[in-house]
Structure formats: structure tokens, C-alpha cells
Amino acid sequence: MIFVKVGAVILITAVIVAAFLTPPPLTAMASGGDASRLFYFHVPMAQVSFLSFMVAAAFAIAYLRTRAAAHDRVAATSAELGMIFSVVAMITGSLWAKQAWGAYWNWDPRQLFLFALVLFYGAFFALRQATVNVEARRRLSAVYLIFGGAISPLLFFVLPRLYRSLHEDANQVVTAAATKPTMSAQVAVVFVTSTIGFLLLYLWLLQLGTAAARIHEEIGMREAKS
Amino acid sequence: MTEIWAIFGKDVRTEYRTRYAVNALFLFALVTLTALSFATGGAGISPLLAAVFFWVILFFSALSSLAQTFVKETETKTELFLKLTAPDDAVFFGKWGFNLLLIVLLEIVLTPLFVVMLNVTMTHWGIWITTLLLGGIGLVSTTTLLGALIAAANVRGALFSVLAFPVLLPLLVTAIRVCEVCLGGRSETATGDAFLVLGAYAVISTTAGWLLFPFVWRD
Numbered sequence: 001m002i003f004v005k006v007g008a009v010i011l012i013t014a015v016i017v018a019a020f021l022t023p024p025p026l027t028a029m030a031s032g033g034d035a036s037r038l039f040y041f042h043v044p045m046a047q048v049s050f051l052s053f054m055v056a057a058a059f060a061i062a063y064l065r066t067r068a069a070a071h072d073r074v075a076a077t078s079a080e081l082g083m084i085f086s087v088v089a090m091i092t093g094s095l096w097a098k099q100a101w102g103a104y105w106n107w108d109p110r111q112l113f114l115f116a117l118v119l120f121y122g123a124f125f126a127l128r129q130a131t132v133n134v135e136a137r138r139r140l141s142a143v144y145l146i147f148g149g150a151i152s153p154l155l156f157f158v159l160p161r162l163y164r165s166l167h168e169d170a171n172q173v174v175t176a177a178a179t180k181p182t183m184s185a186q187v188a189v190v191f192v193t194s195t196i197g198f199l200l201l202y203l204w205l206l207q208l209g210t211a212a213a214r215i216h217e218e219i220g221m222r223e224a225k226s
Numbered sequence: 227m228t229e230i231w232a233i234f235g236k237d238v239r240t241e242y243r244t245r246y247a248v249n250a251l252f253l254f255a256l257v258t259l260t261a262l263s264f265a266t267g268g269a270g271i272s273p274l275l276a277a278v279f280f281w282v283i284l285f286f287s288a289l290s291s292l293a294q295t296f297v298k299e300t301e302t303k304t305e306l307f308l309k310l311t312a313p314d315d316a317v318f319f320g321k322w323g324f325n326l327l328l329i330v331l332l333e334i335v336l337t338p339l340f341v342v343m344l345n346v347t348m349t350h351w352g353i354w355i356t357t358l359l360l361g362g363i364g365l366v367s368t369t370t371l372l373g374a375l376i377a378a379a380n381v382r383g384a385l386f387s388v389l390a391f392p393v394l395l396p397l398l399v400t401a402i403r404v405c406e407v408c409l410g411g412r413s414e415t416a417t418g419d420a421f422l423v424l425g426a427y428a429v430i431s432t433t434a435g436w437l438l439f440p441f442v443w444r445d
Contacts, residue, residue, distance in 0.1 A: 064441055112399065120392035127389060130381040136445060140379050143438045147371060147393060150434040151427070154396040158423055 001207065004200050011197030015040055018190045038096040040190055044198040045089040046110075049117060050156065052082035052202060057149030060142035069217070070210075072138040075145060076128065077209035081202060083121040090114050113155045120148050229312055233320025237295060238327070246298075247291045251328060255287040255336050263343040273411035276346045277402045283336065285365075285398060288329060289387045292369040295321045296377035305377075309443065318370065318439040322432075325366045325373075333358045346409050353417055354408040360424035361401040364431050368394055371435035374442045397427045 019040040059075035062068075093111065094104040105111065127144055131137035241247055262279050271279075299305040308317060337358070341348055348354060369390060376386050404420045 112395070116392045116395045119395075123385075123389045123392055126385055127375075127379065127381075130385055131379045136378060139441060139445070140375050143371075143375060143441050144389065147368075147431075147434050147438055150430050151393050151396065154423060154427060154430070158426070159396055159399065 001204075004203050004207075008197055008200035008204050011193050012201060015190060015194040015197055018193070022186055022190060034099075036096065036100070038092050040194045042089055042092040042096060043191070044195045045085050045092065046114065047195065048198050048202050049082050049086035049089055049114070050152075051199075052078045052085060052206075053117060053120075053152065054149065055206075056082060057145050060145040060149075063138060063142045064146070069138070070214075072142065073210050073213040073217070074206070075142065077206055077213055079121055079124055079145065080209060081205050083118065083125075085198075085202070086114050086117045086121065090118065109159050112159070116155055117152075124148075229316035230319045230323065233308075233312060233316055234323040237320065237324040240298075241324070247294045247328060248331075250294070251287050251291040251332055252335060254290045255283055255332060256339070258283045258286065259336070259339055259343055266344065270345065273346070273406045273409035274402075276340075276344055276409050277405035277411070279344065280336075280340055280405060281398055281402050283340075284329075284332070285394070286387070287332060288365055288369060289390055292325050292328065292366070293373035293376050293386045295324060295370070296373045300377045300380075314440040314443055315436065317443065318374075318436055321374075322366060322370045322435075325370050326362065329362045329366055330359075333362060348408060349410045350408045353404060356421060357401055357404045357408070357424065360421065360428050361397055363428040364397045364424065365394065367428065367431035367435045368397075371431075371439060371442065374439060378442050378445070393431075397424065400424055400427075 019037045056075045056078040059071045059078065063071035063075060090111075093114065097106060097108075097111075098104045101108075124141060124144055128137055128141050131140055262283070299308055312320075337354070340346070372386060372389050372393075375389070379385075400420050400423045404417055404424075407417055
């Protein structure tokens with residue numbers, strides 16, 4: 001665990017410094033010039049938000065198989081982190097989009113995916129809070145996570161391709177940004193470091209959040225007893 | 227198979243006696259369509275806008291009544307009886323069949339009304355019907371599972387559309403694009419791909435719904 005914590009702090013600090021010291025990764029005007037430094041933060045955060053969704057769905061499956069409360073805690077915590085990461089990815093993404101494409105929000109397929117993810121997490125927490133019975137809450141929210149997880153590949157992998165063929169004119173802009181120019185070695189090093197850094201940060205927060213959820217549940221149980 | 231038919235038949239009969247879901251579904255769709263037709267005042271609207279209108283009407287009327295099949299069982303306290311007498315798969319597919327019947331009926335009624343009241347020109351009937359069929363199956367599979375989930379969670383109404391919207395988003399986006407083509411929108415080169423997406427959505431949601439249903443239904 002200490003490796004994860006120290007690693008996350010060192011790598012993310014290094015990336016913050018490197019992102020501002022090195023030249024912007026995409027220099028073309030269409031990619032937003034200086035704003036393209038957001039690449040180092042936006043892309044890893046979007047990746048982590050998708051990963052945390054998959055982790056949550058995996059632990060939801062584990063919960064339905066074993067009915068162990070620990071699995072439910074990991075799934076719920078991972079979903080909470082996914083919500084935070086996807087909101088931050090949405091904000092950084094739209095700041096970058098304003099510079100590169102001229103508008104904060106363009107309904108590009110990737111934006112649609114992040115938006116659906118945020119809505120999904122919102123619905124997930126609404127469902128959890130609305131269900132009073134603890135056992136039912138865990139079971140039903142696990143079902144919802146797995147169902148969402150089964151649908152998500154369509155949004156994440158298939159729709160972007162379909163959109164390109166259906167949405168020719170607007171996609172000129174999108175494709176220009178989506179086909180990344182071959183990364184220089186320097187950019188690649190910073191990007192990979194950033195991805196690992198955010199991954200470690202996610203693991204750290206997941207461990208903290210799960211522990212907090214366990215304590216929260218124990219306090220609730222003791223209060224119910226007394 | 228006989229059990230599926232039995233549950234399907236029971237739902238159709240009880241629905242025929244009360245006509246609650248049908249009334250809610252059809253009147254909701256009609257009211258929304260009239261409001262839109264009135265608001266646009268018969269002025270020609272773009273194919274994209276018309277396709278969006280159609281799916282918004284279909285989506286919200288479906289959500290207004292499709293959860294009813296399970297909520298009804300809870301309200302009339304017949305849920306336990308159904309759990310004791312019928313296997314899970316039969317319950318899921320019986321309810322699924324009933325919901326599909328409702329949606330297909332709604333689509334059959336809504337399409338001509340839509341063409342007349344919004345004054346649109348349909349250029350590709352075949353594509354339109356295929357889209358409605360594939361989209362309808364995906365819509366029904368998702369709402370059947372989530373309807374059971376809503377009934378089990380004892381939360382009604384508003385939460386249903388909140389839960390359904392994010393998972394139905396790929397279906398809605400794709401269906402709107404194809405329907406736009408049917409109403410004379412852009413070229414039809416990619417409808418094959420869109421059918422694949424709608425078909426994949428229907429298969430995934432039906433399989434996932436069928437596999438997950440026992441976990442919702444049994445506590």
C-alpha cells in the first residue's frame with residue numbers, strides 16, 4: 001500500500017511539473033495549442049473513470065455470487081470514484097474542447113459516453129439511497145451495475161465508429177482531434193507516467209473509500225443495537 | 227414455454243379487463259404528439275427534429291407504463307403467488323412478451339398519427355419498421371428488467387426514467403439517426419451498421435435481462 005501512496009504522489013507531481021515545462025503535446029491550432037497540455041490529465045482521468053466502472057461491475061458480479069458485504073463496498077466505492085473522475089474528465093474535456101473545437105460541448109461520441117456515465121452513476125446512487133432494505137439495496141444496485149456494464153461497450157467502442165459514418169461533416173472536426181498525431185517520445189513518457197499515476201491514485205482512494213464505508217456500516221450497526 | 231404463454235395470457239386478460247396500461251400508454255403518446263403538432267403549427271420540421279420527436283414520445287410513453295407490469299403484481303399482492311408457482315425464466319419472458327405487445331401496438335398506432343399530425347414524408351418504410359422492431363425489443367428488455375427492479379426496490383415513478391435513460395442512450399441515439407434517414411434526412415449508407423448496433427443492443431439487453439432477472443425477483 002505504501003508503494004501505491006508514494007507512487008501516486010511522486011508520479012502525479014512529476015506529471016504536473018512536466019506538463020507545464022515541456023512544449024504542448026499537440027501544436028496544431030486545431031488541437032487548442034497550450035490547452036492541449038490538458039491531454040496529460042484529461043485522457044488518464046477518462047480512462048480511470050471507465051476502469052472504475054468496470055471494476056465496480058466486476059465486484060457487483062462477485063457480490064451476487066458470494067453475497068459478501070465487502071464486495072458490495074468495493075463496488076459502491078469504485079462507482080463513487082468513477083463519478084468524481086468522470087465529472088473532472090468532463091470539465092477538463094470541455095475546457096479543452098472550447099479551445100480546440102470552439103464550443104464547450106459538441107456532442108462528440110466520447111462526450112456522449114462520459115455524459116452517459118455520469119448519468120448512470122447518478123441513477124445508481126439515487127437507487128441506492130431510495131432502497132431502504134440493506135440486502136435489497138446491495139442486490140439491486142449490483143444488478144443495475146452489471147446491466148450498465150453489459151451495455152457500455154456499445155457506447156464506448158461501437159457508437160464512435162458509427163457516428164463517424166453517419167455524421168460526416170461534423171466529424172471532420174472530431175476525427176482531426178481523435179486521430180492523434182504520432183506521439184513523440186517525450187509526450188509518450190509524460191502520458192504513460194500520468195496514466196500510471198492516476199491509476200495508483202485510484203487504487204489508493206479505492207482502499208481509503210472502502211475502509212471508510214466499512215467503518216460507516218459498523219457505526220450504523222452499533223447505533224442500531226444500542 | 228407453456229408457462230411463458232400462461233403468464234403472457236394472464237397479463238393480457240387482466241389488462242383487457244382494466245385497460246390501465248393501454249390507456250396510460252396511448253393517451254400519453256397522443257397528448258404529447260398533439261402538443262408537439264400544435265406547437266410546430268404544421269410548419270415543415272426537419273427530418274432530424276421529427277425523428278427526435280418520435281423517439282421522445284415513444285421513450286416517455288414506454289416509461290410511463292411499462293414498469294406497471296411488475297408494480298401491479300406488488301400492488302395487488304399477487305407477487306408471492308407468482309414467485310411460488312412460476313419459474314423465473316417464464317415470468318421474465320411472459321412479462322417481456324406482454325410489454326413487447328404493448329410497444330408494438332403503440333408503434334403501430336403512433337406511426338400513422340405521427341406522419342399525419344407532424345406532416346412528415348416517409349421515404350423508407352422498410353427501414354422504419356425494422357428500426358422500430360429492433361429498437362422496440364431493446365426498449366422492452368431494458369424496461370422489463372428495470373421495472374422488476376423498481377418494484378423490488380419499492381420506489382415508484384420518477385426513478386424509473388432516471389434509471390432507464392443512461393442505459394437506453396445508445397439505443398436512442400442510434401434509432402434517432404436511422405429514423406432521420408427514413409424521413410428523408412442524410413444518405414442511407416450506414417443504416418446497416420445502425421441495424422447491427424440496434425440488433426446487438428437487443429441481444430445484449432435481452433440476455434443480460436434474462437440472466438439478471440432471478441437476482442431481482444428472488445431475495
